[in-house]
Amino acid sequence: MSDKKAKASQPILTRRDLLKIGGATAGAVVLTELVMKGPLSAEAIQGIGSESHPHEGSADQEWHMAIDLNKCIGCYYCVRACQAVNNVADPEMRWNVVFPETTSEGVEFFMNRPCQHCADAPCVRVCPVGATWIRPDGLVAMDYDRCIGCRYCQVACPYDVRRFNWDEPTMENIFQPDWGTPQVDTRPRGVVEKCTFCVERIDRGIELGLKPGVDKGVTPACVEICPVGARVFGDIKDTESPIYIFLRQNDTFRLREDWGTNPHVHYVAPRKEEA
């Protein structure tokens, strides 16, 4: 048989070719599925880092906070209570920030900024070790034992909520015990920390069958101490919770929704006071 004949009698596709193409297609499909839908998909950040804390938080609740910028009088009670309860002595490391602000129309108000607990948190996405993650109840949590202190989360967070322990926390806390007793340990040098929505209070409340956002002692310290009720907190999945009712009754906005971070903190915009 000559070469020419052999070539002519060869099928366009051999069995081997078919197997190769079939294998490659199957591989591509599996990979695409994984990247589009599976644990590798961009939407899968909900699962980051949660494997180490499987029993924290439940998908039955989703915690949100609302801050009425019309009501805030700038007393800084929330700042002090937060520093006392969360053991933050250094004023530069405040988790909850309040400062005087002015709108472009000239209305003066006090801006309040706790952690926004974003549903699509940039900090969670970038952490190389999964030391910060989104709990099933929507809280953005931190694992101080896992954090390597690379500070990429600080670079990624556009709201400037993250604080790094540049030094050992040795400063005396002037707000303890007058503004609250510490409920969590101080964090070691070299790790990042941030507002937790007082997660230890929330978890204890759920354990005791209480309602965080309503009951004393299981609501975030800043919400509880506010003398004018500027902060509202609760489970948005509970239609009787104060946050659910508040968000239904008020026009609210969230900080820079165009960033796609989907924050869990809602604001009522400051209005001009009627004379």
Added chain:
Amino acid sequence: MAATASAPRQHKIFTTPFILWVASLTAVFIVGLVGMITVLTQGLEVTGLTDQVPWGLWITLDLSAIALGAGAFSFSAAVYLFRIKSLEPMARPAVFIGFLGYTSAMLALAMDIGRPDRFYHPLIYWNVHSVLWEITWCVILYSTVLVLEVLPLVFDSHYFDRWPKLRQLGHTIHKATPVFAVLGMALSLLHQSSLGATYGVLSGRAIWYKPSLPIMFIISAVAGGMAMTLVATLVTGQIRHMKLLPRRTIEIVLRIIGVILLGYLYIKMWDWAATTYYSVSPGTADALSRLRATTPYTTTFWGLEILLGGLFPAIIIFVPQLRKNIWVLIFALTMIPMGVVVNRWNVTLSGLVVPPDWSPGIYGNTIAARYLPTTIEVMVAAGIFAYAWLGYTLGVRFLPIFGKPLPKERLITD
């Protein structure tokens, strides 16, 4: 490849300038060590970094060292994969410089992370959604590849005459060089660009948030890494009055660098034109105006990065009359790594000193953060710099990095 001759002995090894140079580098390195010990004992409090500018001088050093080490994968791929024979003399110095670059970067990173004792965490706790996780893996794996590429070189030096078994091992490892070249290229194509993506993926920082950053990072790294390798070799040759590279090799490398530089400038031009000239995005425009008001960003970007670091060397490279003078050529080539370093500084700091405007009031778009490295930071950076140059100086003196020197003659005067 056969074993190359051991270090040249026809020259006096320890000349006075050589001793002075090594002594001063050692002195700077010791100063750096003091800085490092201070950082490890007292924490990052001793730096000028803040919660608003958490990355600074060391991250710039880190990014630059990795970028300027890119000559290793570029030349390895060119020689062992694409079989460009005339580039062969570049492979060894490139790999050695790459090794020094990556070890410098890891040294800087070890200083920069808050918990160096947990450096291994990315290996056991995975977040596949983080570019930094991917970078960590790639850098660790690629550094291993570089060590394996450098080892045969070390065993080939005449100090290992007494241990033929080790030299044999070196030759065995060296047989896998094409595999290392493939691995090195794959890993480098990933992490060199991911380092740009580190900034490019952050939607909240307008000045960074663009898909061009990863591409620009890898292209500038290849140009900078190749230029670094070539200029180091040329300077070494000048100092030793030796011709270390054939004329043809220099010509080809120059052409490659020149073409990449022009390509980079082209992409950079469109990156600038599309985001700030032909369009106005509120976030970018606002960030740029705040940058211009508070920093010499305009000068460093246009003057150092584009003109001195890009256009100027490209012109020298492509005009034969200009590149004829070896010292003009060396100066022009040095400007390329300089441009890369300034670029990494500009990229890192530009996004940080202009914090995102999240407040609903007017306060947010007025603030600019400040950053100035402290003495300790400069000491550590200088120490790492000295480590790299000390490594290079001793390496080219005692290891067979340049193989057999070519007949003694002036370099580019043929």
